Amino acid sequence: MNLFLVIAGGILGLIVGSFLNVVTLRMNTGKTIGGRSHCMQCNRKLDWWHMVPFFSYLFLRGRCDFCKSSISVQYPIVELATGIIFALVISRFGFHVSTIWYWIISSILVVIAVYDLRHFIIPWVPNLLLAIMGFITLFIPSLHFVTGNSWFQIPTMWNLFSGVIIALPFFALWLVSRGRWLGLGDVKYMVSSGWLLGLLGGVSGVLYAFWIGAAWVIVLVLVQTIRKIIAPGLSAEIPARVPFGPFLVVGTLLVILSGVDIQALIQSIGLVY
Ligand SMILES: [Zn+2]
Incomplete structure (x- = not known):
């Protein structure tokens, strides 16, 4: 892979990231971008020089x-996150229309993750865009995360209903828990990401999200416990709610960027043993 292209992709990501900041801060506030x-x-x-993405913050040491x-x-x-994601996308897909496709998709994913972190809501407009782009991806193998060679296919029934199949059990959980275990936005996101990644990829993305989420909670509890032992007076409690959206987004990105779904993962473990 051309190092120049990767660096250029990263710089573009820094610039787009600074635009995405404005989008997430002004979305649903009535302000224009x-x-x-x-x-x-x-x-x-x-x-x-106050507005150079990422570097101005370092240069100004985080102050006006x-x-x-x-x-x-x-x-x-x-x-920085958008810059890194953009660089990884171009290093995976190279000089191909998929790179632009996944730059747009990862921009939507960044907005969803940041907005959910700030407001505990997965905003519906970016989620709808993701659903539409995901649905289109089903029909174009060249844009799929494991890129094929053809520009049109009739998706299999499993992939056509992948989003709904993946989301259905979680919709039941949402109903049973009356929205306490996960939000309806998370369920809708699973429909979008299911279409984007296909059945196997979509299931993988959700599973990765649960694994990373579980690991994150374990780390939080460990840090908390250690802190209580070292400095009992300084006990800041674990946040009562952790939004699930950012983990879903990381799971989706992991599938796109690694190209490794559950089946591939199991096969690679099978090779080790
Ligand atoms: Zn100021």
Whole structure:
């Protein structure tokens, strides 16, 4: 893979990431998306060197150049994450239309994850876009995460209903728990990602999400326990709710970027033994 292309993809990702920050902050607030050209606190107009994605945050040490109020750490994190994802996408798909397809899809995924982290809601507009793009992907093997060579196919029944098949048991859980175990947004997301990845890929994405989510909770509990032993006075409790959306997004990205679904995973373990 051409290193220049990967770096260019990463830089594009940093720029897109800074746009996605604005989108997630202004979505459902009635504000228009007009760029971040003023400081949120002192309202002073920012110069270009205050707005270089990721690097300005480092250079300014996380503070406004004028009033020294702190800039949300969300900015550099989202910019860097998008940059890394974009670089990984182009290093996987190369100079191919799939790269642009998955750049758009990963931008939608970043918005969903960040919005869910902030508001505990998976926003319906990006989720609907994801569902539409996922449905289109079913018909175009060249755009599938395990890229085929043809530009049209009639999907199998399993793949055509993959989103619904995957989401149905979780919809039942949502009904039974009256939305306490997972949100309806999570269920709808599973429909979108099921279409995007096909039945096997979609199941894999959800399973990866549960594994990573479980690992995350275990790490949180461990950190908490260790902190209580070392400094009993400083006990910040584990957050009562952890949004599931970001884990679903990471699971989806893992499938897209690695191209490894559950079947491939089991086969590779089979080779080891
Ligand atoms: Zn300021």
